[in-house]
Amino acid sequence: MATGYYIRLYDKTSCGGFVLEATSGMGLHGIDQSREGDAVRCGVDGKTYRIRGGISHMTSDGIRLAGTLDSVSGCPCKARLEPSLFCATYENEDSPAAFAARPFSAAGYRQGATAAATPKPLNASLTADARMEQDLEEEEEEVEQEQLITLRLGVFFDGTGNNQANSETVAGCMASDVGLENEAEDIQKFCAEFGYGIDGSAPDNSFGNDTSNVARLYDLYKDHSDVSINPDAEEAALKVYLEGIGTVSGGEDDLWGQATGRGKNGVVARVEQSSALIVERLLRLKKINPIVIIRRLEIDVFGFSRGAAAARHFANDVRKGAESLLAKALPTSDSIFVEGFGWRVQHDVHLNFIGLFDTVPAIVTPFMLDFSPGNDRNGGLNLGLPTGAARKVVQLVARDEHRLNFALIRTENDIVLPGSHSDIGGGYRPHMRERLLVAKPASSQERKTTRNQQSLAYSQSIQSVGPLVRRLIDQGLEVEIHCRSEDEERTRENQIPLYKQVHVLTTLDREVDGDLSKIYLRVMRELGLRYSVPFKDIPQIASLALPSELEPIAEKLKAYAFGHVAALSLSTDEEALLLRRYIHLSASWNAVKERNRTSITPMFINRPTDDYQRIIHGNR
Structure with a gap:
């Protein structure tokens, strides 16, 4: 009998590589055990291969455990697997791994070990070797075909x-x-059709938003759907993009979808639409690469705002395995998936990385008398991400967001960073002008002899200015307070009115840039790379470049997000610069506007919470 040892995550190989993958939850002395087919990195070429062979009489979910007598690396070196644990052993009569190296002996790995392979008769060894050579030849022939x-x-x-x-x-x-005033008339006309004026004004719809960080990450994600992949490749990548909630590419926005998060362009609809897009991409890959067979799915999911809610709902649906929308939509033909592919979560299908920008579901259900986007009634969405839902879940959270209707759904790994909602997720135009009502419009009845500046309305308006605006005022930004009064109407009974109605509006007019979100694009990309998300380099183009004055701040923000420092410590001057130039004031008392910019109803959808503290709901 020969004594073998179990292989675990990060165990070394004889060629200098190591085991990359193991079965989550199946631990041996605190470290997960590996199985046949798990990933292993070659120490010579640095590529990823699979563990070949497993212990015939020891399985997990029908897959053989990896052991030193029965398993080797699938790399060209056919390297043996070197255990790190010697107190747990198993025994075999012979060693199917013999073709890769001499029968394993613990003495080769630690001093004083006594267990070793028991010599076999010569003819038995020859028979085993011959059988293995035959199996190898058959396997190589099969690899040539798929x-x-x-x-x-x-x-x-x-x-x-x-x-x-x-x-x-x-x-x-x-x-x-x-600079449209200097452009040709046809360019001015084109931009005007979408609501852009020569004065810098812009439409209040999806044509008025810049590309978000989700769309930018989508561009950076590798895609092989239309290429012939390398014959030696063991991985390929596909990607799909789901339009933002309430939008239609090339068409008018769906105002119902934007207001409620429901309907044919709502959160649930986007999740349901994702499967067809994935199938279409997969069939394109298969058409160009007909011998490709999928042995494992590794899924990365990203989302912003309501899209982050959709990402969470999608991830939880994938966790249903064979009952998921994706499993039911994808073809089950042997020509696409390896034999035995069963949608087993964390074996056939892995949720690898879930990257979220500021989850705000904001679901409204009018037919159930739920008109509050900020509550935790989210219309049947499954938003909780339990520990182990993916290899890594991370959410970048807006520190300076406090709108009543933009309640946050937490995760177990929130990273709170400077900025408002779209400073985190992107979408603000490169340069824009903010014209905002920064205090609740106030009105009070006063004696005609009272100065407007001494009215209750004036006092209330000053008191309702939020902390961000107060900090801007401290930095020298001017906030205008507009007072208007109307005398009581003279009537037969009131010939000499003694009172007046005072109305007060507090406004801010400033310019702000949209570069802060580019830092968080870099943060999320780097976090993804650490978990093998196949991102390309960020291109060196002006639209993605950081202003030089932001670069030192970016380094501090990245160090904090990556866990290199325990707390974010921006200087007073750095915080002032961010607020003055880059952090948008998302909360205001501006009324909803139609396309022609006329007020419709007194709906203040961007109003702040009463105490300027964001509503935060749990990870559920």
């Missing part, structure tokens, strides 16, 4: 009012220095 791969799938859900196609259509109209 290419087994791990398919990496990136699914990107954009936020409410964010639409990559619509933003790109008018990209030239939202440049940081528009």
Whole structure:
């Protein structure tokens, strides 16, 4: 009998590589055990391969455990697997791994070990070797006919009012220095059709938003749907993009979808639409690469705002395995998936990385008398992400967001960073002008002899100014307070009115840039790379470049987000710069506007909470 040892995550190989993958929850002395087919990295070429062979009489979910007598690396070196634990052993009569190296002996790995392979009769060894050589030849012939791969799938859900196609259509109209007054008449006319004026004004719809970080990450994610992959490749990548909630590429926005998060362009609809897009991409890959067979799915999911809610709902649906929308939509043909592919979560299908920008579901259900976007009644969405839902879940959270209707849904790994909602997730134009009511409109009845500045309305308006605006005032930004009074109407009974009605509006007018979100694009990309998300480099183009004055701040923000420092410590001057130039004031008392910019109803959808503290709901 020969004594063997179990292989666990990060165990070394004889060629200098190591085991990359193991079965979650099946631990041996605190470290997960590996199985046949799990990933292993070659120490020579640095590529990823699979563990070949397993212990015939020891399985997990029908898959053989990896052991030193029965398993080797699938790399060209056919390297043996070197255990790190020697107190747990198993025994075999012979060693199917013999073709890769001499029968394993613990003495080769630690001093004083006594267990070793028991010598076998020569003819038995020859028979075993001959059988193994025959199996190898058959396996190699099979590999020539089919290419087994791990398919990496990136699914990107954009936020409410964010639409990559619509933003790109008018990209030239939202440049940081528009200068349309100097452009040809036809360009002015084109931009005007979408609501862009020569004065820098912009439409209040998806054509008025810049590309979000979700769309930018989608562009960076590798995609092989239309290429012939390398014959030696063991991985391929596909990606799909779901338009922002309430938007239609090339068409008018769906105002019902934007207001409620429901309907044919709502959160649930986007999740349901994702499966068809994935199938279409997969069939394109298969058409160009007919011998490709999928042995494993690795899924990365990203989302912003309501798109983050869709991403969470999608991830939880994937966790249903064979009952998921994706499993039911994808073809089950042997020509696509390896034999035995069973949609087993964390074996056939892995949720690898879930990257969220500021989850705000904001679901409204009028037929159930639920008119509050900020409550935790989210219309049947499954938003909780329990521990172990994916290899990594991360959410970037807006520190300076406090709108009543933009309640946050937490995760177990929230990283709170400076900025408002779209400073985190992107979508603000490169340069824009904020004209805002920064205090609740106030009105009071006063004696005609009372100065407007001494009215109760004036006092209330001053008191309702939020902390961000107060900090801007401290930095020297001027806030205008507009007072208007109307005398009581003279009547037969009131010939000499003694009272007047005082109305007060507090306004702010300033310019602000949209570069802060580019830092968080870099943060999320780097976090994804640490978990093998197949992102390309960020291109060196002006639209993605950081202003030089933001670069030192970016380094501090990244160090905090990556866990290199325990707390974010921006200087007073750095915080002042962010607030003055880059942090948008998302909360205001501006009324909802139609396309022609006339007020419709006194709906203050961007109003702040009463105490300027954001509503936060749990991870559920």
